[in-house]
Amino acid sequence: MMKSRVLLPLLTLFATGWCALASAADAPEVIRFGVATVGKGGTPFAAGSVTGLAHQRKAVEEELKADNIRVDWVFFKGAGPAVNEALANKQLDFAWQGDLPAVIAKAGGLNTKLITADSLLTSVYLVVPADSPAKTLEDLKGKKVAQFKGTNLQLATARTLKAEGLSERDFRTVNMEFSTMSSALASKDIDGAWMPAQAFDLQAAGVARIIYDTRAKSPKFTRQGHVLVDAAFEQKYPAVVQKVVDALVKTAAWATTPGNEEAALALWANAGVRIESLRAEQEGQSFIRRYSPRIDEFFIDRYRATVTESRELGLLRGDVEVKDWVEPKYVNNALERLGFKNLWPEYDANNQPKKAL
Amino acid sequence: MSNLPLISWRPLSLRADISRFSAPSLLWVGSKASALVFPALLLVLWQVAVNRHWVSAQILPPPSLVLESLLQLWHSGDLWRELSISLERVLIGFVLGSAAGLLLGIGMGLSRTLEAYVLPSFQAISQVPVLGWIPLLMMLVGIDESLKYLVIAKAVMVPITLNALAGIRNIPKGYLEVAQVYQLGLAQRLRRVILPAALPSLFTGVRFALTKGWIALVTVELLASSEGIGYLMVDGRQMFQLDLVIVGMLVIGVVGLLLDQGLAWVEMRLQRWQRPAF
Numbered sequence: 121m122m123k124s125r126v127l128l129p130l131l132t133l134f135a136t137g138w139c140a141l142a143s144a145a146d147a148p149e150v151i152r153f154g155v156a157t158v159g160k161g162g163t164p165f166a167a168g169s170v171t172g173l174a175h176q177r178k179a180v181e182e183e184l185k186a187d188n189i190r191v192d193w194v195f196f197k198g199a200g201p202a203v204n205e206a207l208a209n210k211q212l213d214f215a216w217q218g219d220l221p222a223v224i225a226k227a228g229g230l231n232t233k234l235i236t237a238d239s240l241l242t243s244v245y246l247v248v249p250a251d252s253p254a255k256t257l258e259d260l261k262g263k264k265v266a267q268f269k270g271t272n273l274q275l276a277t278a279r280t281l282k283a284e285g286l287s288e289r290d291f292r293t294v295n296m297e298f299s300t301m302s303s304a305l306a307s308k309d310i311d312g313a314w315m316p317a318q319a320f321d322l323q324a325a326g327v328a329r330i331i332y333d334t335r336a337k338s339p340k341f342t343r344q345g346h347v348l349v350d351a352a353f354e355q356k357y358p359a360v361v362q363k364v365v366d367a368l369v370k371t372a373a374w375a376t377t378p379g380n381e382e383a384a385l386a387l388w389a390n391a392g393v394r395i396e397s398l399r400a401e402q403e404g405q406s407f408i409r410r411y412s413p414r415i416d417e418f419f420i421d422r423y424r425a426t427v428t429e430s431r432e433l434g435l436l437r438g439d440v441e442v443k444d445w446v447e448p449k450y451v452n453n454a455l456e457r458l459g460f461k462n463l464w465p466e467y468d469a470n471n472q473p474k475k476a477l
Numbered sequence: 478m479s480n481l482p483l484i485s486w487r488p489l490s491l492r493a494d495i496s497r498f499s500a501p502s503l504l505w506v507g508s509k510a511s512a513l514v515f516p517a518l519l520l521v522l523w524q525v526a527v528n529r530h531w532v533s534a535q536i537l538p539p540p541s542l543v544l545e546s547l548l549q550l551w552h553s554g555d556l557w558r559e560l561s562i563s564l565e566r567v568l569i570g571f572v573l574g575s576a577a578g579l580l581l582g583i584g585m586g587l588s589r590t591l592e593a594y595v596l597p598s599f600q601a602i603s604q605v606p607v608l609g610w611i612p613l614l615m616m617l618v619g620i621d622e623s624l625k626y627l628v629i630a631k632a633v634m635v636p637i638t639l640n641a642l643a644g645i646r647n648i649p650k651g652y653l654e655v656a657q658v659y660q661l662g663l664a665q666r667l668r669r670v671i672l673p674a675a676l677p678s679l680f681t682g683v684r685f686a687l688t689k690g691w692i693a694l695v696t697v698e699l700l701a702s703s704e705g706i707g708y709l710m711v712d713g714r715q716m717f718q719l720d721l722v723i724v725g726m727l728v729i730g731v732v733g734l735l736l737d738q739g740l741a742w743v744e745m746r747l748q749r750w751q752r753p754a755f
Binding site: 435 | 615
């Protein structure tokens with residue numbers, strides 16, 4: 121008796137679910153967009169990416185309005201690794217993420233496609249408590265240094281350390297996410313931390329001091345971001361993917377239009393990072409360059425380096441063929457059709473613009 | 478934890494089995510084998526789930542990969558290194574927590590006044606789970622070893638205190654009256670009457686406490702650590718190697734079981750004097 125009482129509703133549930141799936145083949149009712157970051161205090165905002173702007177400006181919603189497709193945004197405090205888990209569970213269709221976690225997931229067998237670049241040449245900052253005597257990397261040898269493992273900061277950090285003749289093992293590395301780092305620096309529980317733009321917030325608050333900026337050393341010590349799509353989704357709904365990419369490209373174009381920079385920074389500041397910090401992070405970099413959506417030689421070369429370097433560091437099992445992983449047709453199409461081809465020239469592996477033909 | 482009643486009755490029934498049956502070995506083997514049925518079924522279900530792709534292979538790696546990672550960790554010595562760090566933490570936290578728990582429990586057991594003053598607050602404090610203490614403790618003592626010791630000690634202390642108190646309260650009145658007739662002093666009363674009589678309850682507390690301490694360790698290592706078996710799991714998760722997470726779960730389960738069974742064995746030995754009574 122008991123059995124049928126449980127089984128029947130379960131079967132019904134299954135059957136209705138199946139029908140719902142089958143009937144939705146032409147267009148999804150909703151797309152689920154994951155973002156590998158979260159605002160201060162867990163607020164659903166993302167700083168530093170075109171995706172974060174598109175979210176606040178409702179650009180993707182606008183693009184999909186005619187098709188009656190809703191957009192569910194999901195922000196992950198667990199950053200890239202948490203996005204991977206959600207992708208593996210088929211809970212996301214699109215995601216903004218950093219290079220290392222995506223490479224790890226791809227090598228682990230997650231079938232995704234990289235469809236646009238989103239936030240390039242991002243630095244990592246090493247911060248120490250404000251009254252720490254440490255001035256260089258060497259000074260922190262053997263000390264407790266925090267890192268958010270599995271995020272794209274980890275690899276950028278490892279690259280830098282290697283170039284400086286050091287490795288993660290020279291420090292007592294503690295794994296924690298960024299908000300924990302901030303309080304741990306304030307309470308001096310850690311002697312240093314590798315952080316994103318929030319580092320400037322801590323510096324301004326007098327809590328911490330930045331002693332190292334990886335980008336200042338070399339563009340190769342930076343981390344890259346992208347938007348990816350679940351490969352099965354891409355196969356099924358290429359038209360929807362194109363519209364999402366259109367929305368992202370339009371947003372990037374808006375942000376990089378002279379005069380809009382401040383507006384973009386102000387939107388990002390909603391994530392709880394001071395606008396001054398966000399501005400400081402952009403210093404010495406052109407907005408247009410950093411927010412180029414193009415999947416060009418530079419992008420492919422950086423992701424290839426991510427694969428080889430993380431393999432060398434033992435962070436990766438298996439291999440990833442970046443050439444087969446990227447799908448630049450959507451972004452190329454959007455740039456062509458929307459007339460932004462010259463706004464974002466292609467860059468070569470050495471981060472030099474290629475001559476327009 | 479639902480295994481509290483289980484802990485308290487199992488040794489008793491086992492003892493009854495041994496004394497009643499002249500050839501208990503067959504029964505014993507049978508009961509041990511039947512304990513393996515459920516894990517075996519689980520393993521089959523796991524393999525089927527992997528084969529049929531019920532869950533993506535990234536989330537639920539096949540048993541073979543988990544075994545491979547386990548062996549790799551074993552051979553590289555990493556597993557033992559992390560485990561020994563974790564065990565050391567549990568040991569220190571356990572010693573601290575049980576010492577405090579025994580003192581408090583026996584103190585309250587002997588003095589109704591102390592009980593009246595302390596027990597209500599103690600019970601209120603013990604309602605806050607380990608996870609709830611961590612944020613505050615992190616601010617107070619940092620994320621170093623002392624945090625782990627304190628968290629484990631707190632988890633350990635609660636069941637030991639309560640069981641020590643209950644053990645003393647439940648001593649048959651007759652025992653204490655005899656002690657009074659013989660005019661035993663406090664030290665003698667403790668050694669000859671109170672502790673032996675409260676021992677079964679105390680041991681229940683100790684075994685339960687060790688389980689609690691082990692769980693608390695894993696909790697605190699998952700949150701704030703750079704080494705240990707809990708950290709191994711965090712690392713596996715961050716690096717999207719869920720096989721490492723499952724290895725960690727298996728190791729935690731097996732080690733916890735071994736700790737508990739070890740204590741059960743000690744308990745049986747210590748309480749031999751009671752056997753003729755049954």
